[in-house]
Amino acid sequence: MSGGTWGGSDREHDDACHGRWLAVRNRVTDRSGYRDDWYDAQCGGCRFWVALSGELGRDWGVCTHAGSAFDGRVRFEHDGCELFAVREDGSFG
Known part of the structure; x- marks a missing residue:
């Protein structure tokens, strides 16, 4: 990165983050108990x-x-927790 703010457009970095973060999901749809x-x-x-x-x-x-x-933690859009509060406008993502 040379000067300026990084804009998060490094595909290799993004893919690595995605892989690491998937491993710490709270709820996984294909896991037993979902x-x-x-x-x-x-x-x-x-x-x-x-x-x-x-x-x-x-x-x-x-x-x-x-x-x-x-x-304050990064969450996958399809994860969830017990304190879910539906959006009034019904939007997702």
């Missing part, structure tokens, strides 16, 4: 989920719920 009622309560639809900018923002955001164990 409950059907969690499907509609995914991070990407939570009012406290803020998408990252750049390419990573297509799948990743940050939890901003002060009461959540994930507050």
Whole structure:
């Protein structure tokens, strides 16, 4: 990086982050124990989920719920937690 702010457009870096972060998901749809009622309560639809900018923002955001164990942590849009709060406008991502 030569001068200026990095804009998150390094594909190799983004892919490496994506791989590392997938390993620490809380809820995985193909894992035993995943409950059907969690499907509609995914991070990407939570009012406290803020998408990252750049390419990573297509799948990743940050939890901003002060009461959540994930507050301030990067979360996969299809992950979730017990403090999910639906967005009033019904949007996702």
